[in-house]
Amino acid sequence: MGRVTESSEAHESSEAHAGQQPSGAQARPAESLADSGLVGDADDMQRLWTPHRMVYVADTHQPDQHDCPFCHAVTQDDEQVLIVHRGVYGYVLLNLYPYNNGHLLVCPYRHIATYDEASPEEVAEIGAMTQTAMRVLKETMNCHGFNIGMNQGEAAGAGIAAHLHQHIVPRWRADSNFFPIIAKTKSLPLLLGDVRDKVAAAWPDP
Numbered sequence: 001m002g003r004v005t006e007s008s009e010a011h012e013s014s015e016a017h018a019g020q021q022p023s024g025a026q027a028r029p030a031e032s033l034a035d036s037g038l039v040g041d042a043d044d045m046q047r048l049w050t051p052h053r054m055v056y057v058a059d060t061h062q063p064d065q066h067d068c069p070f071c072h073a074v075t076q077d078d079e080q081v082l083i084v085h086r087g088v089y090g091y092v093l094l095n096l097y098p099y100n101n102g103h104l105l106v107c108p109y110r111h112i113a114t115y116d117e118a119s120p121e122e123v124a125e126i127g128a129m130t131q132t133a134m135r136v137l138k139e140t141m142n143c144h145g146f147n148i149g150m151n152q153g154e155a156a157g158a159g160i161a162a163h164l165h166q167h168i169v170p171r172w173r174a175d176s177n178f179f180p181i182i183a184k185t186k187s188l189p190l191l192l193g194d195v196r197d198k199v200a201a202a203w204p205d206p
């Protein structure tokens with residue numbers, strides 16, 4: 001009986017630390033949040049709320065327009081910087097560090113950091129170029145699926161957080177193997193220049 005009580009207390013103590021908002025006037029237990037109608041997918045993860053760590057999330061260098069690789073690329077030859085298409089408001093290029101063959105990036109020409117800064121015209125063209133990129137990759141590389149997304153800010157994993165870019169990663173069934181895990185190595189059967197030429201050639205004229 002004593003053991004059951006101990007176990008129960010330990011469980012409650014753990015929940016109190018990991019499952020609640022930080023202490024303070026606005027702290028509310030997770031249970032009341034769950035019933036509050038707020039949006040989110042419940043999962044098995046516990047949350048450790050650590051607002052004090054915000055002090056570390058600031059002041060890391062990001063390029064401005066003068067040393068930004070995405071701003072620089074548009075001034076160079078397409079073949080040299082792996083651009084596959086230039087639109088009116090933005091352009092498409094191959095990722096120099098691809099997750100998979102055919103890993104494309106769609107960027108606005110403007111040096112803006114996050115999606116909410118994009119104009120309606122830029123949003124529309126980024127969307128249209130993303131669709132076209134998918135069609136071209138399906139046609140040229142026979143991929144089975146895609147991962148598409150934008151990492152917004154360094155904290156979210158963006159390498160060049162200062163210039164908005166959307167990743168389009170083609171996927172094939174069973175395309176992941178153990179190389180990245182045991183040897184930090186990716187197996188990429190096609191060379192970047194060859195992929196650029198294939199995708200650029202297949203990109204439809206406006």
Ligand SMILES: [Zn+2]
Nearest residue numbers: 068071111163
């Ligand atoms: Zn830029």
